Amino acid sequence: MKLGLVAVVGLVMVISGIFSAGPVAEETPLMDTVDLSISDMDLVVSNQNPTEGDTVTIEATIHGDQSQDAQTIRYGPVIDVGGTGQDLHIFKPCVIKMPNGTYRMWYAGDGDDGMTYYHRIFTATSPDGISWVKQGMVLDYGGSGQEHGVLYPFVYTEDFVTYHMWYTGINYGNHANIQKAISYDGGITWTKQGLDLNYGSSSDPSGASYPFVYHDGSIWHMWYAGVFWGSPNQCRIAHAHKAILDDAWTKDGIVIDNDGPYDYPSAAYPFVIPNDEGYEMYYTGYAPYTGPSRILHALSDDGLSWTKSGIAFEGTLPEEYNFISMADVKYAGGIVKYWYTGYDGSHQRIFYAEEIQEAPGQDATCTVSFYVDDILPGNMIHQENGVSVPGDGVTTVSFNWAAELAGAHEIMAVISDSIPAEIDLSNNDALVTINIQEGQNQIVDLFIDDQDLCLSNPAPTQGETITIGATVHGDTGNDGGWQKHGVVIDIEPDEYRIAYPSVLKLDNGTYMMWYQHDDDGSESYGYRIYRAFSYDGINWNKQGLALDYGNAYEQHGAGKPYVMIADDGVYHMWYVGIGYSGGYRYYIHHAVSYDLGDTWTKLGKELGFGTSADPDGSTGPHVIYKDGTWHMWYTGVDWTPGQTKICYAHKTSLSDPWIREGVVMENDGTYDNPHTYYP
Structure with missing residues (x-):
């Protein structure tokens, strides 16, 4: 296990980026x-x-x-361990999008050779930033201040001709210092330039590591981690600057302390992006020292005074094990791209994720x-x-x-x-x-009978002129009435009964129906509520289950729906639940939908049984809202002697209980004795 060096240097997790002329907040924007x-x-x-x-x-x-809506897409590991010098851990990706549109990554590798130190820096290429091919080692350990390892690369170019790499070197004493190298062939062949920033000040007494460099046109900035050995080991983020690249760095001290809920004892691996307001930083926080680790975020007007803004990204995948760090973050047309390090307890690997930011409709x-x-x-x-x-x-x-x-x-x-x-x-x-339909001639029913034909003189003399009149009766039409269309929704082979439709005509002229479905055949078991759609109210398409039974007071069925749309556009359904309490009982329940009746949220039982009007159940609800009052007509059930009557209840607010007013229509007519129901 070769994480001992990580503990000494400060922690194995960093941030780096896609750059052309310095850090860029946007790649080529997505098409509008x-x-x-x-x-x-x-x-x-x-x-x-x-x-x-x-x-x-x-x-x-x-x-x-x-x-x-904002969403995060996690691709998992995109570069795995394997190969000489990188078969135990690979970590700290630094990515540049090249002029030809491909991507190149530099990262650190650790071999499974039983040795604690001797990290190296490797490179890989990709056509899309997701599928990567390893290209081998580009920088080996060795040389003053880097005898025990080279790691945490950060690559920067302003012209795609000269590439600068700042990286961490580990010396014989296991202290971290920041080294520099230069490449003139696209970051493949590197020439070491030696020590660039050493440790030893009050802001980096035990090590200086994890460099991030940015040139704002006049000043070179370096954010890095100052290492403090102790119990526990700690990291804090420091800043240095200079005007000319070949000058020595001037240290400005700690700019982000490790004093937050997610970054004590270590705040490390800074990655900075300039924006219109100043700068934003993604960095890694460890809390506690043994983890978990997260990618955190901070904002600054000047790059020196920072305000922490909490967690930007944290691990959720099994391979990450709540240990993510060293993220290279890029903005690309509303997408935040993360290349980062994940640790599963045995190996560190390089992962990729995209965060699609919230965008309004255009x-x-x-x-x-x-x-x-x-x-x-x-x-x-x-x-x-x-x-x-x-x-x-x-x-x-x-x-x-x-x-x-x-x-x-x-x-x-x-x-x-x-x-x-x-x-x-x-x-x-x-x-x-x-x-x-084929066009047909209009058919009418004109008629005349003998009484409609008359003569001015029924017995004229020969040669006499008489007047003959005829009365023709026009089409009398019909008396109206219902025209039966027959079955419009039929049962399937596995269905026993479908009944009790509740139909809405929508503003676009189409129709929606909710109805009771029973595939069991029992009078008191297995009811569910289904939905159908029609353009004309006659030809219907079934759309499947809308509301199932199973909650309290509806353990044996849910049916007989009544659906209405309130003034605020919310769909309301009152329906009957079948429960058992010394026999099967009917209860009136309420549900609401906020997506045009597609999915429903149950609000529970609203009306039970037990009054003189409904001693054995309440069923068949019909609800309207008028003049500031909710009105419900429903069926009261009395199993003894086996009769039903229409009852009425009301309330002012939907959150109020219903006030029962008893029976409003008796079952005493010629055609409604013993049952008058389903108003």
Whole structure:
């Protein structure tokens, strides 16, 4: 186990970066893109069964670019241990994106040779910063002040011609000091320049290690860790500066102390990024000395006075074992890239992660085109250009179309030519079916009978002129009434019963239904609530389970839903739970949904049983909100003598209990005795 040196020098974990002319806060920005979308549910036809010649309205709802929540994607180890001199540990990545778009990394390696010291510096290349190929050792230990090891490389270039490496050397006394080397072939061949910054001041009495260098155009800055041997060993972050690269460094003392909840006893491995307000720093904190370790963050106006801002990144993967450190951090168009060291208790490896920052939805314009049966120029029936779609919002495009050519057809809507550019074309089209009926002549029922034919003189003399009149009766229409359409949602082979629909017509003209599903066949067991969708209220598509049973007072079923949308857009469902208390009992429960009825949060039982109006159960709720009051009509159940009646309850606030008012409709009519229920 060769972590002894780490404890002496200060800890094995650092930060370095992708640089061209010094540290950069942005690589090439990502393209300005949006993700507009439309689904089949967003395309609505006012009449899906028109007759030839009828005019129908076709409406498409375009969803704007959506805000993106921050998320972290962890790729795990991207360079593993293996190979001479790096088969025990590899750590402290320093990455540069080269002019040809590829990446080069320098890192430290430790061989599994039973020796405590003798670290070396290696390099690797990658086409994308994720998939890496090792290229071997580039700097060996040896020479004054680095007899026992070279490690913690930091590489800097301003012109991609001359590359400067500052690194830690370990001397015979196991003290750390900062050395320098130069390369003129892209960081492959290095010439040591010797000691660049030694330890021994009050800010680095036992060692100077983990260098990070930045040139602001006039001043060279170095942030590094000052090492304090003791019990425990400690690190603090110090600063030095100079005006000319060949000059000696002037030490400015400690700039970040190890006095926070996450960095005592060690604050080390500084990585600094300049920004418009000054500087920000990612550094590694150990708390306690044996870990865990985390990547921390701090801010500064001048690079000398820093305000700590807490944890930026911490380990979650099994291979990291809560020990992450030495991160090379880059910003790239809203993405924070981390190359860092993870330790699993046996080996250190180099990991990679991306943190995608929160981004608001962008406004956009686009073209919306409509087609019949195929997306071909000759099949286009309408097009609108320059449609404005707000970020995190929707836009509706509608037009009237004369239905032609009897038969089943497909209406398609397509989004194109978006500005900014569309990033995902897979959700840019929608389809709805329409069944055009053959046109027929209007049929009416005109009639006349004998009494409607009259003569001015029924017995005229020959040659006499008479008037003949006829009364023709026009079409009398019909008396209205319900037109039955038959079954609109049928049971499947594994279903016993579906019943008790609750239907909403949405603002876009479509319909949603919640209904009771029973696959058991028992009257009092296994109810669940399912959902279906329809464009016209007649042709329905099942969408599966919406609400399952299983909580208190609904251990045996949940059914008979009633769904409404409150003024604030929240969906409310009152439903019946089946419990057992000396027999099966009915309870009225409440649930809410904040995503258009897709997922539901149960709020529990709201109405039980036991009054004279509902001695054995409460079921079949129907709720409205009117004039500042919530009103519920429901069915009160009385198993003895086996009858139901309609009851009423009310309350002012949803958080209040219901106030029962008893029976409001008896079961005493010709057609409702012994049961009057489900209002």
